[in-house]
Amino acid sequence: MSDQVDVDQRRMHLVAVGLNHRSAPVEVRERLAFGPARLGAALHELRDRPPIAEVAILSTCNRAEIYTAATDAGLGEREVVRFLSEFHELDPAAVEPHLYHLADDGVARHLFRVAAGLDSMILGEGQILAQVKGALQAANEAGTARTLLHELFQRGLHLGKLARSETEIHRGAVSISSAAVDLARTVFGDLRGRQALVVGAGEMSEQTLKHLVDQGVASVVVANRTHQRAVELATRYQGEAITFDDFPAHLVTCDIIISSSAAPHPILTVEKLRGPLAARRGQPLFIVDIAVPRDVEPAVADLEDVYLFDIDDLSTVAQRYRSEREREVTKVEALVEAETARFGAWLEARGSTSLVVELRERVEAMRDAELDRWLRRLPDLEAAEQEVIRQMMRSFANKLLHGPLTAIRRQAGTPRESAQADLVRRLFDLDGGEEEA
Amino acid sequence: MTPVCVAAETVALLAYLAAAVLYPQRLIRPDSRLTRHAHWGLVIGASLQGLGLLAHLGHAGSEALFGQYANASFVFVLLCVGGLLWLEARTERPALGAFLAPVIFLVVLLTLFEAHTQAPVIRNPWFVAHIVLTLLAYACFGAAFCLAAAYLVHDGYLKRKRVERLALLPPLRVADRACHTAVAIGLPLFTLGLAVGAAFLVSVRAPIDAKVVLALVTWLLYAAYLALRLGRGWRGRRLHWILVVAFLVVLLNLVAARHRLELPPPAVAVVSR
Numbered sequence A: 001m002s003d004q005v006d007v008d009q010r011r012m013h014l015v016a017v018g019l020n021h022r023s024a025p026v027e028v029r030e031r032l033a034f035g036p037a038r039l040g041a042a043l044h045e046l047r048d049r050p051p052i053a054e055v056a057i058l059s060t061c062n063r064a065e066i067y068t069a070a071t072d073a074g075l076g077e078r079e080v081v082r083f084l085s086e087f088h089e090l091d092p093a094a095v096e097p098h099l100y101h102l103a104d105d106g107v108a109r110h111l112f113r114v115a116a117g118l119d120s121m122i123l124g125e126g127q128i129l130a131q132v133k134g135a136l137q138a139a140n141e142a143g144t145a146r147t148l149l150h151e152l153f154q155r156g157l158h159l160g161k162l163a164r165s166e167t168e169i170h171r172g173a174v175s176i177s178s179a180a181v182d183l184a185r186t187v188f189g190d191l192r193g194r195q196a197l198v199v200g201a202g203e204m205s206e207q208t209l210k211h212l213v214d215q216g217v218a219s220v221v222v223a224n225r226t227h228q229r230a231v232e233l234a235t236r237y238q239g240e241a242i243t244f245d246d247f248p249a250h251l252v253t254c255d256i257i258i259s260s261s262a263a264p265h266p267i268l269t270v271e272k273l274r275g276p277l278a279a280r281r282g283q284p285l286f287i288v289d290i291a292v293p294r295d296v297e298p299a300v301a302d303l304e305d306v307y308l309f310d311i312d313d314l315s316t317v318a319q320r321y322r323s324e325r326e327r328e329v330t331k332v333e334a335l336v337e338a339e340t341a342r343f344g345a346w347l348e349a350r351g352s353t354s355l356v357v358e359l360r361e362r363v364e365a366m367r368d369a370e371l372d373r374w375l376r377r378l379p380d381l382e383a384a385e386q387e388v389i390r391q392m393m394r395s396f397a398n399k400l401l402h403g404p405l406t407a408i409r410r411q412a413g414t415p416r417e418s419a420q421a422d423l424v425r426r427l428f429d430l431d432g433g434e435e436e437a
Numbered sequence B: 001m002t003p004v005c006v007a008a009e010t011v012a013l014l015a016y017l018a019a020a021v022l023y024p025q026r027l028i029r030p031d032s033r034l035t036r037h038a039h040w041g042l043v044i045g046a047s048l049q050g051l052g053l054l055a056h057l058g059h060a061g062s063e064a065l066f067g068q069y070a071n072a073s074f075v076f077v078l079l080c081v082g083g084l085l086w087l088e089a090r091t092e093r094p095a096l097g098a099f100l101a102p103v104i105f106l107v108v109l110l111t112l113f114e115a116h117t118q119a120p121v122i123r124n125p126w127f128v129a130h131i132v133l134t135l136l137a138y139a140c141f142g143a144a145f146c147l148a149a150a151y152l153v154h155d156g157y158l159k160r161k162r163v164e165r166l167a168l169l170p171p172l173r174v175a176d177r178a179c180h181t182a183v184a185i186g187l188p189l190f191t192l193g194l195a196v197g198a199a200f201l202v203s204v205r206a207p208i209d210a211k212v213v214l215a216l217v218t219w220l221l222y223a224a225y226l227a228l229r230l231g232r233g234w235r236g237r238r239l240h241w242i243l244v245v246a247f248l249v250v251l252l253n254l255v256a257a258r259h260r261l262e263l264p265p266p267a268v269a270v271v272s273r
Helices: A003-009 A026-031 A036-047 A073-087 A092-098 A105-116 A127-142 A147-166 A176-188 A203-214 A227-236 A244-250 A270-280 A298-302 A311-327 A329-376 A383-411 A417-427 B003-028 B034-060 B063-067 B069-091 B097-113 B125-160 B163-168 B172-204 B210-231 B237-256
Strands: A013-020 A052-059 A063-070 A100-103 A195-199 A219-224 A240-243 A256-259 A285-289 A306-310
Touching (some): A013 A105, A026 A092, A036 A052, A036 A073, A052 A073, A063 A105, A063 A147, A105 A329, A127 A147, A176 A203, A176 A256, A227 A240, A298 A306, A306 A311, B003 B034, B069 B097, B172 B210, B172 B237
Parallel strands (some): A195 A219, A256 A285
Antiparallel strands (some): A013 A100, A052 A063
16 A cells, blocks of 8 residues: 555544735735745655645735645644745744644635635635635645645635525725725616726726626727826727817716826816717716725716716715625624534545545455455366355454444444444554554 | 405505515615515516406406406506516616506506496407507616616615615616617617507507697607717716606606597407407
């Protein structure tokens, strides 16, 4: 039997060591991140360090977590910390204060919370689910995730999907820019084919524009006092750059206006909009004013078929969605606890299954060895006679094992399971201390 | 009327009433569990009303099929309920019924005031075609009214920044396009229904009454809506107010239908077999 199988058949512990956006600042997180280019090497290197048998690494901009299955939890934990500092060439003393250590149920609970989005910077965000899937995929490709981690991650992915289908943890926009896009969708539904006018090429404008383009906005026109910046932004989003003075000419044709100029007074007034609105004949106009001081005269909000939202409105929307998500946390925590309990039960059952397999293989190996030895001494036996003897030995071994195997299965998941497993191991010498010569 | 028929129609009316009360509550208290079941009021109401009518037909015979206003109203209600449930499922917006459920309740209530009163038995195929086409058109106009009202309420929510309620109703552009589709289907049916009805009136030399005038006003309003939208490119609030007003005229016309047609005595006897 190979070493790998021997390791698998012993009692395994889940161990996780990591850091996230709560435990470590970005300067530390970026130094401990595992880029795609080095991930495979890291997985192999850590898997080759006893007592670690399985490894998966979840590395995102907000976390770097190492999940392992090891035959000794304490040793495994120390080995992971040593690996982290060696692999990233960092002083262990500098890393250690930012790390959290988890074992067994704690590992499962943590991964399930991560997959459900409870541990994310933006509560309930969906990107983490793809990242968990990616971590499992990388470990599978490297061959470092076997039964235990595979089961753990699969259950994590299942729970992540369940949390998002059974609760509202992922609903609603929680950033200013995504809130603006959400509101635009309540006016236009599908944003494909819509035209956006961006006045002012600031960072917030770009974020909002990026969300709009992701939603399929067809054309983008950018106006800025510094024309070069308008050109740069327009180029990034395959749009058209115009001079700042030309933007009123586009008020008739655009559907969405994002305004964030640094003008000290409103640049979009009721007076300026009257003509374009008459020409629009009731076509809805959605205006997002994220400038401070405001770019759009507040009275514009009273114009028919114009929907104006300023930075405070968008903040209120985002905050409201955040509060709604927080109300869902209790429901998701309940799902996490239920899944953790199920995983714990699976782990216990797997322990007894492993013992059953181990015991059966031990007895069968002894049986086959004895059969071969004795049959070599009886070379004159016919094939049919040899088969009868083999059949008799198989039947004898099965009858001998029936009692112990039934007892092991019956005790699975009970408080006596561990003591009984130790007894069986000693009785049948499963740990190989008194291996026959 | 048999007791079974009366019982079924009474319970149906109560179910419609429940829907008419609960549906608007969806707009006010979207989280309420009770309001999530408002559509069942319409389903139960329509089922029981249908059973009541079947029981009555079984008792009174096929003559009752053509001669009662209740039957025409039921077909209208059935088309409205079916259309509404389809629209809600299609748009995934559960509060559209807030506008149509009260209308359905009122129509059923008005029908019950004159339940199973015998109208002139007119089996002229032109007249039957007129009724069928007009009812189909009215159902389309009902859907357009529902969506136009949703547009106006949604517009109000956006203006007042009641963003927590925006998910209850379809986006403005979606509602606008659906309104247009409903009218684009309904108006040709209505036009055809009017033409057939006019041919029938001429054939029996009936005078022009209030119902005919209201039908023409209805036609003009929906035609104006389409002309403004397609010809002048109009969109927005004002256009949707036209649809609300037009459907109020449709309802007025349905009330007018309760009054018997002032047909000369020979016309009532016109029976085409």
